Amino acid sequence: MALDFEKEKLVEELxxxxxxxxxxxxxxxxxxxxxxxxxxxxxxxxxxxxxxxTSWGACDIAIDEAKSVGADLIVHFGHAxxxxxxxxxxxxEVKDILDLNSLLEKSLEFFKDYKTLxxxxxxxxxxxIDKVIKFYEEKAKKIILSKKKGTNAYEGHIxxxxxxxxxxxxxxxxxxxxxxxRFHSIGATLAVKKPVFLIDVYNDEIxxxxxxxxxxxxxxxxxxxxxxxxxxxxxxxxxxxxxKFGSPEKLIEKLEEKEKNVTIxxxxxxxxxxxxxxxxxxxxxxxxxxxxxxxxFANYPKPILTSREAEVALGEISWDEILEQGLL
Ligand code: SF4
Numbered sequence: 081m082a083l084d085f086e087k088e089k090l091v092e093e094l095x096x097x098x099x100x101x102x103x104x105x106x107x108x109x110x111x112x113x114x115x116x117x118x119x120x121x122x123x124x125x126x127x128x129x130x131x132x133x134t135s136w137g138a139c140d141i142a143i144d145e146a147k148s149v150g151a152d153l154i155v156h157f158g159h160a161x162x163x164x165x166x167x168x169x170x171x172x173e174v175k176d177i178l179d180l181n182s183l184l185e186k187s188l189e190f191f192k193d194y195k196t197l198x199x200x201x202x203x204x205x206x207x208x209i210d211k212v213i214k215f216y217e218e219k220a221k222k223i224i225l226s227k228k229k230g231t232n233a234y235e236g237h238i239x240x241x242x243x244x245x246x247x248x249x250x251x252x253x254x255x256x257x258x259x260x261x262r263f264h265s266i267g268a269t270l271a272v273k274k275p276v277f278l279i280d281v282y283n284d285e286i287x288x289x290x291x292x293x294x295x296x297x298x299x300x301x302x303x304x305x306x307x308x309x310x311x312x313x314x315x316x317x318x319x320x321x322x323x324k325f326g327s328p329e330k331l332i333e334k335l336e337e338k339e340k341n342v343t344i345x346x347x348x349x350x351x352x353x354x355x356x357x358x359x360x361x362x363x364x365x366x367x368x369x370x371x372x373x374x375x376x377f378a379n380y381p382k383p384i385l386t387s388r389e390a391e392v393a394l395g396e397i398s399w400d401e402i403l404e405q406g407l408l
């Protein structure tokens with residue numbers, strides 16, 4: 081299927097900036113569309129190289145890769161900008177063209193007890209939001225979009241690591257509705273106290289996140305207890321330019337006060353295999369994407385904590401405070 085992206089913006093920006101060679105980063109689901117993007121850019125007389133590395137978010141701008149192949153600009157597809165970079169980048173949003181009507185109809189059964197809904201969406205669905213709001217308003221629902229906060233580019237937009245915009249409206253709504261995928265709705269349920277529902281446009285289902293939070297919280301408590309008892313701790317500093325969550329210096333100081341052996345490790349992308357190689361380390365604290373510790377823990381051979389969870393283990397903040405603030 082042809083990709084629906086901001087073609088005019090891309091062409092206009094490329095004509096204005098006149099790069100000689102660009103490195104193109106594609107989000108995972110659209111790497112299959114490299115052919116049509118290549119053609120579009122080459123027609124402007126610009127050389128194109130595609131990054132074969134993963135591109136999970138706008139936190140991950142491939143500046144080193146671009147420099148190593150002599151590119152003078154990065155074209156990043158599929159995410160909205162949320163960090164300033166020292167290297168020129170064009171962000172190109174991509175639309176998921178889907179007919180949401182039957183799913184919206186189906187969702188009404190789930191929302192029958194709620195009048196005011198907080199609404200958030202992942203970036204590929206921004207073009208549908210006015211229609212979604214109109215649909216619910218015609219069914220006598222009041223819709224409040226989450227606020228534009230932190231890494232979120234628009235009102236209602238969410239990224240996987242910033243839910244502040246939802247927290248700001250949670251006292252005004254009875255539940256949250258997320259248009260997108262499970263990743264964003266799990267993040268939302270970890271961040272807010274109100275019920276969260278996912279309009280899962282990829283599996284054509286409405287899902288409640290009830291129960292998901294408790295399951296994750298139980299596992300997080302286990303990880304925190306493991307850090308308290310562990311002797312050898314690895315602190316992983318993520319090298320992706322937009323993944324800086326927590327300060328290693330403060331953590332090292334506090335861990336050493338508790339007589340732990342601390343090893344500092346850099347990693348661009350965390351994988352279970354890379355972690356396994358440091359087999360003498362008992363527990364890891366990662367300062368890269370917080371969703372790795374919170375969601376992917378089952379894939380890893382050792383416990384991995386976020387820096388905030390490490391602060392709980394170190395007695396810097398209580399678990400109740402974390403629950404009050406939200407895990408994300
Ligand atoms: S840090 Fe993680 S959750 Fe946040 S945008 Fe990057 S990949 Fe997504």
